[in-house]
Amino acid sequence: MTKVETVVVNVAKQFTKLPGLRYIRLGRFSGEEFRQKFLLEPLKQGKTIIVELDGVRGYGSSFLEEAFGGTVRELDLDITDALNRIKIVTSVESWRLDVEEYIRTAKSRKNATNA
């Protein structure tokens, strides 16, 4: 049985305590920037990511959607696979629920966008 490598990403320590908006063009510390810096590469390599969300000022839903939903769309990940490989650690339940929802609905959002 092969051991899956795990990468731990702490948003507050490794990225910022002041997450911003959705896209890079809207300012610093956007969801798009976070996705590109921390999520895409490990997932491409087949690794599992543990994302620690606590310690920041707060998240806009657009940040979370672009970071996590955007990852699923960009890598065209299977939903179940994505949910298994992206683990969320936080004391704020609504953040975890939000991320999981954006992963689940990422494809439908893409379809809606395309439509």
Added chain:
Amino acid sequence: MSSALPIPAAPAPAASAPKTVVNSPASDVIKSPEKLAATDSAKLCFSPDFAKNICECVSHTKCLKTNEPAQSSFGTTMFPSAVSAALVIIGWIIVHKAQSNRERRKQIREYVSNLCDDLTELESLAIVYHTSAREEAKEQEIISKLGRLEKACSTLPRFIESQKFLFKAVKPEKLKIDGKRMQVLRQAMTLNHFGDEHTGALGHQDDFILNLELATVEVREALEGVRIDSLD
């Protein structure tokens, strides 16, 4: 031991009763054997030896039945004292715990009341943001206040985490704000028509604004529920 004192057979009446006052806890009651001998019952069973025995026995130094020095006074003095002390301590613990819980519930109510105020402020801010021209400063403020509210709601159960055993101030599940409600609130405020998607001011009767108000109502109801559950 001498906890149950059988009355011995009546000895011969006292010829001459000792006049000394016995130095014992009972000496206030049994002033002297002479006084006892004056009563009808004492007349029947009183003698100097018997009086001495009574006095020693009451003062827990001698067993009346066996006429031997008492081995231990636990049964007559220590046990009732220990029970009384235990009752006093248990009573104190219960009163202390009740008072502590009352104070804790008061703290929770104040905390929740502040959260309701924060929520009202956040709702106003979000409505103004979405019904006006885009202001980036307001976006940051909304994210910040929303994050603070979410974190504050998620810390509510910690009010009773230090209470490890029985008599918790409030049931732990009563302090939990449903994460789904907070999620809906955040989505209503920051998922759409936020950032560069804010293309123009929305009307106050727009579905987006109504959804935002509805999400706020849901969270406020949850907070009010916690406040009610924290009443005395």
